[in-house]
Amino acid sequence: MVRIIDRRSDSRNKSAVNRQRFMRRFKGQIRKAVADAIDGRSIKDLDNGESVTIPAKDLNEPHFQHGDGGIWEQVYSGNDQFSTGDEISRPLGGGAGSGGKRASEDGESEDEFGFQLSREEFLDIFFDDLALPNLIKTQLAKIPEYKSHRAGFAADGVPTNLNLVRSMRSALGRRLALSGPHNARLRELHKEIEELEAQTPRDDEAIRLLKEEATLLRVRIEAIPFLDTFDLRYNNRIRTPVPSTQAVMFCLMDVSGSMDEEKKATAKRFFMLLYLFLTRTYEHIEVVFIRHHTIAKEVDEENFFHSRESGGTVVSSALDMMRDIVRERYSSGLWNIYGAQASDGDNWENDSPRCKELLSAEILPFMQFFAYIEITPGEPQNLWREYEKLVGMHSNFAMQRIEKYADIYPVFRELFKKTLV
Amino acid sequence: MSASPKKRNRKQLPAPSEWNFELIEEYHKEIRRVAHGYGLDTYPNQIEVITAEQMMDAYASVGMPVNYNHWSFGKQFISTEKGYRRGQMGLAYEIVINSNPCISYLMEENTMTMQALVIAHAAYGHNSFFKGNYLFRAWTNADAIVDYLIFAKNFLAECEERHGEEAVELLLDSCHALMSVGVDRYKRPPKLSMEKEKLRQKEREDYLQSQVNDLWRTLPLQEAKASQLAERRFPSEPEENLLYFIEKSAPLLEPWQREVVRIVRKVSQYFFPQRQTQVMNEGWATYWHYTLLNTLYDEGLLADSFMMEFLHSHTNVVMQPPYNVPWHRGINPYALGFAMWTDIRRICDEPTEEDYRWFPDIAGSNWRETFDFAMRNFKDESFVAQFLSPKVIRDFRLFAILDDDDETRLKVAAIHDDAGYQRIREVLSEQYNIGSKEPNLQVWNVDVRGDRSLTLRHQAFKRRPLAASADEMLKHVARLWGFTVRLETADDDGNVQRTRECRVETRTAMPTVG
Numbered sequence: 001m002v003r004i005i006d007r008r009s010d011s012r013n014k015s016a017v018n019r020q021r022f023m024r025r026f027k028g029q030i031r032k033a034v035a036d037a038i039d040g041r042s043i044k045d046l047d048n049g050e051s052v053t054i055p056a057k058d059l060n061e062p063h064f065q066h067g068d069g070g071i072w073e074q075v076y077s078g079n080d081q082f083s084t085g086d087e088i089s090r091p092l093g094g095g096a097g098s099g100g101k102r103a104s105e106d107g108e109s110e111d112e113f114g115f116q117l118s119r120e121e122f123l124d125i126f127f128d129d130l131a132l133p134n135l136i137k138t139q140l141a142k143i144p145e146y147k148s149h150r151a152g153f154a155a156d157g158v159p160t161n162l163n164l165v166r167s168m169r170s171a172l173g174r175r176l177a178l179s180g181p182h183n184a185r186l187r188e189l190h191k192e193i194e195e196l197e198a199q200t201p202r203d204d205e206a207i208r209l210l211k212e213e214a215t216l217l218r219v220r221i222e223a224i225p226f227l228d229t230f231d232l233r234y235n236n237r238i239r240t241p242v243p244s245t246q247a248v249m250f251c252l253m254d255v256s257g258s259m260d261e262e263k264k265a266t267a268k269r270f271f272m273l274l275y276l277f278l279t280r281t282y283e284h285i286e287v288v289f290i291r292h293h294t295i296a297k298e299v300d301e302e303n304f305f306h307s308r309e310s311g312g313t314v315v316s317s318a319l320d321m322m323r324d325i326v327r328e329r330y331s332s333g334l335w336n337i338y339g340a341q342a343s344d345g346d347n348w349e350n351d352s353p354r355c356k357e358l359l360s361a362e363i364l365p366f367m368q369f370f371a372y373i374e375i376t377p378g379e380p381q382n383l384w385r386e387y388e389k390l391v392g393m394h395s396n397f398a399m400q401r402i403e404k405y406a407d408i409y410p411v412f413r414e415l416f417k418k419t420l421v
Numbered sequence: 422m423s424a425s426p427k428k429r430n431r432k433q434l435p436a437p438s439e440w441n442f443e444l445i446e447e448y449h450k451e452i453r454r455v456a457h458g459y460g461l462d463t464y465p466n467q468i469e470v471i472t473a474e475q476m477m478d479a480y481a482s483v484g485m486p487v488n489y490n491h492w493s494f495g496k497q498f499i500s501t502e503k504g505y506r507r508g509q510m511g512l513a514y515e516i517v518i519n520s521n522p523c524i525s526y527l528m529e530e531n532t533m534t535m536q537a538l539v540i541a542h543a544a545y546g547h548n549s550f551f552k553g554n555y556l557f558r559a560w561t562n563a564d565a566i567v568d569y570l571i572f573a574k575n576f577l578a579e580c581e582e583r584h585g586e587e588a589v590e591l592l593l594d595s596c597h598a599l600m601s602v603g604v605d606r607y608k609r610p611p612k613l614s615m616e617k618e619k620l621r622q623k624e625r626e627d628y629l630q631s632q633v634n635d636l637w638r639t640l641p642l643q644e645a646k647a648s649q650l651a652e653r654r655f656p657s658e659p660e661e662n663l664l665y666f667i668e669k670s671a672p673l674l675e676p677w678q679r680e681v682v683r684i685v686r687k688v689s690q691y692f693f694p695q696r697q698t699q700v701m702n703e704g705w706a707t708y709w710h711y712t713l714l715n716t717l718y719d720e721g722l723l724a725d726s727f728m729m730e731f732l733h734s735h736t737n738v739v740m741q742p743p744y745n746v747p748w749h750r751g752i753n754p755y756a757l758g759f760a761m762w763t764d765i766r767r768i769c770d771e772p773t774e775e776d777y778r779w780f781p782d783i784a785g786s787n788w789r790e791t792f793d794f795a796m797r798n799f800k801d802e803s804f805v806a807q808f809l810s811p812k813v814i815r816d817f818r819l820f821a822i823l824d825d826d827d828e829t830r831l832k833v834a835a836i837h838d839d840a841g842y843q844r845i846r847e848v849l850s851e852q853y854n855i856g857s858k859e860p861n862l863q864v865w866n867v868d869v870r871g872d873r874s875l876t877l878r879h880q881a882f883k884r885r886p887l888a889a890s891a892d893e894m895l896k897h898v899a900r901l902w903g904f905t906v907r908l909e910t911a912d913d914d915g916n917v918q919r920t921r922e923c924r925v926e927t928r929t930a931m932p933t934v935g
Contacts, residue, residue: 002446002449002453002465002466002467002468002544003465003466003467003468003522004442004445004446004449004468004469004470005467005468005469005470006442006469006470007469007470007471007475008470008471008472008475008529010471010475012472012474012475012478013474013478014475014478014482015477015478015481015482015494015495015498017490017495018481018482018490018491018492018494018495018498019495019498019499020495021490021491021492021495021586021590022492022493022495022496022499023495024492025492025590059496060890060893061493061594061597061598062598062890062893062894062897063598063600063601063890063894064601064602064859064860064862064887064888064890064891064894065859065860065887065888065890066859066860066882066885066886066887066888067885067886067887067888067889068826068886069826069884069885069886070826070881070882070883070884070885070886071823071824071825071826071883071884071885072823072824072825072883072885073821073822073823073824073834073848073851074751074821074822074824074848074852075752075819075820075821075845075848075849075852076744076749076751076752076819076820076821076822077741077742077743077744077752077817077818077819078741078742078743078744078745078749078817078818079744079818079819079820079836079837080743080745080818082820082833082836083833083836084833084834084835084836084838084840084841085832085833086832086833087830087831087832087833088822088830088831088832088833089830089831090824090829090830090831113496113500114503115499115500115502115503116503
């Protein structure tokens, strides 16, 4: 006897475990691919997965096989020109070897193995690099909570959301619209019949025809359905994220000649992490990018990370600009203001005290949080020494010297602690 | 069959593009009736409807409903998924499992026509082949395979818990690498069953360990015996099954590790007949879906629209691209198999003078009996050697190319003419011979009295060298063996041409835990 079994609702994702093992096994390669991907994406773009490629040779599964060389004799199909004993030059590139292998060589490239990382997997690897504590990881990776509220009516939905009044109303409208022409004609017919009956005998042929038509029309009118699926209206509910406050984030970076690509990549992660934190707390976030050498300039993200200038460094120019922008655009008190500054610590000697003053008097009082990172393997620079004085005075100021990615998190430790309580 | 369904048979079956369970049952009933009419003997059928996603899962676990966990299955899943999502690759219409009952998967996305095709192809074609062919009868135990895989999955999960995932993973990596040299090619393995396995597992563990210890006994031996021992080779005969040898004789493996080696070996052995009967098996299934559905059509049961769609897919399946197009991937086993079975029937029913010369035994014989005989007693290699007819060679315009790296140019060794038929048959048969397709490797010797190093011997076939992966492979063998491993490549005269080596200095090479 045959058994026919519907397995479609059985557990899916049987391969999830194997996929996880694959990810764990090639963590190194995947992590490198993710690092490359981070360099290529915007700091705001952290809520998507990523397609990554890793070198295929690393995940080879070897077997004992024949290599090229020796004597091979193979059968092929579709002979269109050869006779026994013909000699043919070897195809280019392929030495002696099996036909199967040669055939796949002109197929797709097999050097790379690409696949899609989900958002969770992507963030996981991103966090791993930054050495975030687990509690924070879950907090950050959390998708913001939503609240659902009413928003008019929709033509489809679940039965429990059916709105009776609306549905009946549109059914009535539809019935009126569909039966309208019939009713009009029916009225005309009645009138004609009356007139004819007045003039001619009752059983006249013309009257009979008109009456037949009237009957037909009544049937048609009755055939219009009382309630059609088309009429149904449902209460519509939409979901909106719960936190509905707004924030602005200032990214300040030194782009003088001494900031090389590697330092910028570190700075980028620093900005990303702050951004990620903000997205979990605020619904709407604006990001302002200010880069500076001796003069500051507000730029878009692309220019911020990828253009390089040379010359000296005057940090206060950027702080001045930041202050001005806050006054101009974000002074209303509706904005939560965050700042993040990255630099290699190199500054014009006489400028550093001024930077400290600026921050202390004109910027920090308006800020939720300001973080400074100095990306340098060497001795602390003058800016660091001046900023150090601020640490005790302002609770919303944090600073850190960074050599590797894992050093970034401590800057935010205070920040994350606050929101955990 | 009683009389009443036959009367109803006159009525054409509905042929909508959407399938439903009632229709599948109705079609299945008719297909079964015709299949029994042709005398196909099958295991009971179990037809399972699954989604595309589940089909990908099944792909990833080498087509089995359950399997143990390993990253390589994850890799397989990811690349299948990628190909499918991008539309580069369609999923196979069906997967069929050689088990009792025989499980065939139908994919939800398929049309009714495709479901009927799959039922005829898998549930009657492949199924009867699994039940009849001597290789499957001798090597696999359809009753026990699913149970055995459940046992394997649980056992490996337990090992992971006890010894850590990494230790198990590394061990599996090495075993998987040796899978193709982990089969008995000529010996008949004992049947496996879950109950027996479980009962004997503990017993075997103790026994094996004691055997191994005996082999590596460190107690000083009597002088006289020692000289005898020097003469003795170990193993006394070369062993072709590397995994078997390692399971039984590797000195440092712990009992659970031996069991894992055994599991991989058993799984590999289970799939071995499938690798040897691709042309026959696929050709057989294709021949039967074609024949069964055409019979139903002749009875007036199938709609024209059904037949058009069916013939469209059938034609795609049996297409053989010529050698000079980019999508040529060698000989298509479906095409060759289908052509050969069809031709065998022709030889039986309408033999020509040529057939009487080439096939005196079967020309004009009863085709059902001949089919049964051929299906039961051959594998690809012998099937081609026995039944590849000149007509099929002509139809496919087959030709053989000789590629000798001592010569500067390739040579056309034979084409589809009187002088070439025999040679093409031989070459093609050789091409399906696993023994020559894969390198011939054997366990040659173990230095029992010295450094315990293991020597493998590769007997070069037609001067073909080993691929570069051999060095990597030696590391895997060494990981299992625990001591230095050497690989000698010998030419036809038995002279060693080249020796590779993977040195292991200490006893800690094998990751042992606890």
